Amino acid sequence: MGFLGDIGGFIMTPLYYAISAVLVAWHWLFETIGLNGDSGLVWVLSIIGLTLTVRAALIPLFVRQIKSSRNMQLIQPKVKELQKKYGHDRERLAQETMKLYKESGTNPFASCLPLLIQMPIFLALFRLLDHHAAKGDGKAFITTDLAQSFQNAELFGIPLKATFLNADGSVAVMIVAAILVVAMTATTFTTQRQLMSKNMPADALSGPYAQQQKLLLYVLPVVFAVGGIAFPIAVLFYWTTSNLWTMGQQFYVIRNNPAPGTAAEKAKLERDRLKAERHGKPAAVEAAPEPEPEEQRPQQRQQPKRQSKSQRKKSGGPNPSPKPKPEGGNQ
Template sequence: MGFLGDIGNFIMTPLYYVISVILVGFHNVLGSFLDPDGGLAWVLSIVGLTLVIRAALIPLFVKQIKSSRNMQLIQPKVKELQKKYGHDRERLAQETMKLYKDSGTNPFASCLPILLQMPIFFALFRLIDQAAKNKTHGILTDERARSFGEAELFGKIPISDTFLNANGHVGVMVLAAFLVVAMTATTFLTQRQLMSKNMPADALSGPYAQQQKMLLYVLPVVFAVGGIAFPIGVLFYWTTSNLWTMGQQFYVIRNNPAPGTPAFTAKEERDRAKAVRKGGAAVAEVAEAAPEPTTERRPAARQQPKKQTREQRRSSGGQRPARGKTEGGKQK
């Protein structure tokens, strides 16, 4: 047991320092305008810690998305291999691994972000739990550890308490239950979003789909059962992390969906509508830029008297009209 404890300390000690440095950094900033010993300053510091960790894990998340997409796209080929080598499990496994290698797919890549977060999760758990017992880790001093361990939200809900050890404290139980439900719901919705929006029809009936369906219902149950033993501060970390995952996945699925999925069809429709709007706007801009036709008035053309033929002049009398006479009967 001592050997395993030494290994655990060897792994966790660097995490204690990294987490405590980020946590204390945020607390120093927030403590300048919030109560340094209040629960709000420490909870917001935990939220800041979560955002920093998730931002650092973005490359792994991108790798996870690419791997998941490749897994979806090669499902028809996996089915063909199952039909061809279903009687020979060893050959099926070899051909399947060869297919994964040729397509650059890692079936375990989807677990990397969760696996890498688990040590951080347990390190934060230990920091809060030990701080409540006036024990320090990382760069936490005795004073900061006491402040962290005794911090209370709303002046009466310690962030180091759990649902199980609430000792009848209604506020702790209500807040812990709310965060457990939020953590469970965000986990379920994230998996559901992936299956309903970014999985092609061929992948919904294969072994990969069965794995996803299992995770869809098993992971929320695991988090719900374990969540009642987590301190409230840790529940804030995990819920914030789930919200980040859900938002990040929504952005990726919306802007870069896998071909043949409902999300891909929706993106094509949005692109077509955008092109139509852009085309209409371009026509309107051209019409506005075109010069207006001038409406200058020109002088009316002078009407010339019609020429009469000799026959027309004869029919009208053939003579010029008589000039008017003066009073003396003389012509003017």
């Protein structure tokens, strides 16, 4: 247990300092422009600022996630072919599938990378706000004064440290917490549904990758809904804001750079056509591929049919020639 605790501290301690530094910086900024640093509004705005900072730093990983997801969609027909060919040999199937991933530049784990990186950040923020700031003892760059400020912070009379399960009988706390949990769950579901319905080709909607996406579509919202009732309201603001960022970012990418052969691509082509018509320009028409010239094969020389012996007699042999007339006329 001590060894695991040391590993956890080794991973989480740098995150405590990084997250608290960003949170305190946003809090200082809002105080500098004249807002009351002890108000719940400033703490909520600071948490939203922290969310935007974290998500902006993760944009390169999100781009890799989009590329990997797109490649996974496009190679699904080839994956199905491999499954038909090597379905009886699991080891060979795994080898050929990894070879296909390598040749197409696809990393099946890249699609989960942003979520995997966000989880430690989320846990670090949860620990900072729930176990330290809410109890009034500082941690990292959150001093004791800042921790006590957060401990007493309220937004419209609702303590930011409160949870749905720890509402102390306050109906207002339970309602706000429930609204934020529903918003967090709905944005998670909508984001995943948006990806599957608009940016996945028809032939990629079946198979193991599609089944994985469908599983995430329903499992993740349930996980967040169950766990969300134990999160402080301040943490719910972070997660809901992060989901809204993801939904908007994904909407922008799907709209402007859709995957080939998807409903999003058809919608983009139609928008481009209408835009070209409004500006009096001919719409860009995708040129049809020219038919490949047929390979000219040398004509085969017809072989003469073999004749039977009776046929050769009737025709005078294979090469009949006129009989020479006898010399001296008729006898």
